[in-house]
Amino acid sequence: GQQLNQSPQSMFIQEGEDVSMNCTSSSIFNTWLWYKQDPGEGPVLLIALYKAGELTSNGRLTAQFGITRKDSFLNISASIPSDVGIYFCAGQLRGGAQKLVFGQGTRLTINP
Amino acid sequence: DGGITQSPKYLFRKEGQNVTLSCEQNLNHDAMYWYRQDPGQGLRLIYYSQIVNDFQKGDIAEGYSVSREKKESFPLTVTSAQKNPTAFYLCASSIVQGAGGYGYTFGSGTRLTVV
Numbered sequence: 619g620q621q622l623n624q625s626p627q628s629m630f631i632q633e634g635e636d637v638s639m640n641c642t643s644s645s646i647f648n649t650w651l652w653y654k655q656d657p658g659e660g661p662v663l664l665i666a667l668y669k670a671g672e673l674t675s676n677g678r679l680t681a682q683f684g685i686t687r688k689d690s691f692l693n694i695s696a697s698i699p700s701d702v703g704i705y706f707c708a709g710q711l712r713g714g715a716q717k718l719v720f721g722q723g724t725r726l727t728i729n730p
Numbered sequence: 731d732g733g734i735t736q737s738p739k740y741l742f743r744k745e746g747q748n749v750t751l752s753c754e755q756n757l758n759h760d761a762m763y764w765y766r767q768d769p770g771q772g773l774r775l776i777y778y779s780q781i782v783n784d785f786q787k788g789d790i791a792e793g794y795s796v797s798r799e800k801k802e803s804f805p806l807t808v809t810s811a812q813k814n815p816t817a818f819y820l821c822a823s824s825i826v827q828g829a830g831g832y833g834y835t836f837g838s839g840t841r842l843t844v845v
Binding site: 624651653658659660661662663666706708717718720721722723725 | 832841
């Protein structure tokens with residue numbers, strides 16, 4: 619199936635550091651979504667983006683819909699221990715009601 | 731509160747046995763999905779359903795079966811034909827397929843272990 623290229627696959631950072639991750643594709647997307655999955659739980663929606671160039675924040679999280687509509691990034695500022703988990707990007711391809719396509723995830727580990 | 735409920739949280743199965751994972755939602759969502767997640771891996775789509783009494787295979791449907799007799803329910807059966815069934819299974823729902831990008835709501839998952 620269709621795949622999104624999400625990077626990095628994993629990150630090991632110190633508490634308080636900023637985090638940046640991104641997703642890219644060769645296809646054009648109508649919508650970009652970012653999810654967080656805590657260990658042993660299902661993913662939870664963090665941010666949804668609907669327009670090219672859109673920049674949206676949710677607390678310490680900021681995400682942008684790339685101007686080419688083929689990429690998106692997520693930034694986390696001043697990381698805290700509860701930010702630990704797996705972050706997934708997801709996109710809805712252009713053209714009708716499409717299933718979401720998911721990235722492979724970025725596993726974030728924070729050293730206190 | 732509306733949500734999507736998966737049960738049980740942990741499930742153990744002997745080799746050669748079929749097992750059914752439950753997924754129920756009270757969000758009035760039309761579309762429902764089953765994903766499989768292996769350690770360190772992303773989400774792989776098993777089956778999805780857009781309306782009652784209709785469902786389609788995803789990327790890894792072999793060894794699995796589903797039914798959609800009610801809008802609220804989308805059970806997944808892991809059959810003995812699934813060669814490597816140990817994994818974390820996630821159920822999700824959306825208003826309609828894709829839903830204009832409103833996203834999916836996920837359950838809390840079922841961890842299946844074959845013993």
